[in-house]
Amino acid sequence: MHGTQLPQDQGKEVAFAGRSNVGKSSAINAITGIRSLARTSKTPGRTQQINFFELDATRRLVDLPGYGYAKVPEAVRRAWGTMVGEYLRGRQSLQGVVLLMDVRRPLMTLDRQLVDWCRVADLPFCVVLTKCDKLSLSRARSARAETLRHLMASNDPTVSKARVMLLSASRGNGIEDVWQWLDGWFEGE
Numbered sequence: 001m002h003g004t005q006l007p008q009d010q011g012k013e014v015a016f017a018g019r020s021n022v023g024k025s026s027a028i029n030a031i032t033g034i035r036s037l038a039r040t041s042k043t044p045g046r047t048q049q050i051n052f053f054e055l056d057a058t059r060r061l062v063d064l065p066g067y068g069y070a071k072v073p074e075a076v077r078r079a080w081g082t083m084v085g086e087y088l089r090g091r092q093s094l095q096g097v098v099l100l101m102d103v104r105r106p107l108m109t110l111d112r113q114l115v116d117w118c119r120v121a122d123l124p125f126c127v128v129l130t131k132c133d134k135l136s137l138s139r140a141r142s143a144r145a146e147t148l149r150h151l152m153a154s155n156d157p158t159v160s161k162a163r164v165m166l167l168s169a170s171r172g173n174g175i176e177d178v179w180q181w182l183d184g185w186f187e188g189e
């Protein structure tokens with residue numbers, strides 16, 4: 001929770017961000033193939049500090065604490081903003097942010113704020129719609145198309161592309177798509 005606990009700001013990192021309970025930890029577990037590497041929970045708000053997972057000596061995945069959980073006290077919410085804000089703004093090794101949103105309700109207010117935050121900070125991001133096993137394939141695909149449409153409809157003229165992927169951590173669908181994106185960030189100069 002404190003700056004001193006962050007690993008050295010060297011190498012490359014990709015951070016996973018999203019609402020409480022959206023499936024960040026499950027996504028990291030599915031993506032790394034090591035179950036219970038990032039602790040998952042049925043209780044929203046379980047991950048309350050920034051957790052780092054080393055893929056190897058120079059590449060890390062970062063599990064950011066979730067936002068938007070109603071029962072969290074105001075002071076904790078503010079602490080979240082400070083911690084995550086400082087991390088996103090100040091981290092040299094951060095290559096990109098995976099913004100996770102529930103496929104059944106993407107782009108809620110705080111999700112949009114995080115999109116704006118990334119755009120203002122000029123931080124590359126992609127959107128991953130989680131728990132897509134909860135919808136039929138056709139409904140998941142239309143949620144994806146709709147989300148893409150919203151992201152492209154931004155007033156910002158520099159927004160020329162956006163990436164939205166479907167993921168089911170529990171079924172293992174979409175992991176390859178996310179990896180392709182991560183590889184691009186890890187391999188970029």
Ligand SMILES: Nc1nc2c(ncn2[C@@H]2O[C@H](COP(=O)(O)OP(=O)(O)OP(=O)(O)O)[C@@H](O)[C@H]2O)c(=O)[nH]1
Pocket residue numbers: 018019020021022023024025026027039040041042043044045046047048065066067130131132133134167168169170171
């Ligand atoms: N059906 C389904 N459930 C999922 C999926 N991914 C996660 N879940 C469930 O959603 C709940 C929350 O998952 P977590 O991975 O702990 O979510 P989180 O975003 O890390 O939550 P916090 O750390 O509390 O912010 C758990 O009960 C998971 O089993 C998925 O792809 N499909």
Ligand SMILES: [Mg+2]
Pocket residue numbers: 024025026039040041046047063
């Ligand atoms: Mg978590």
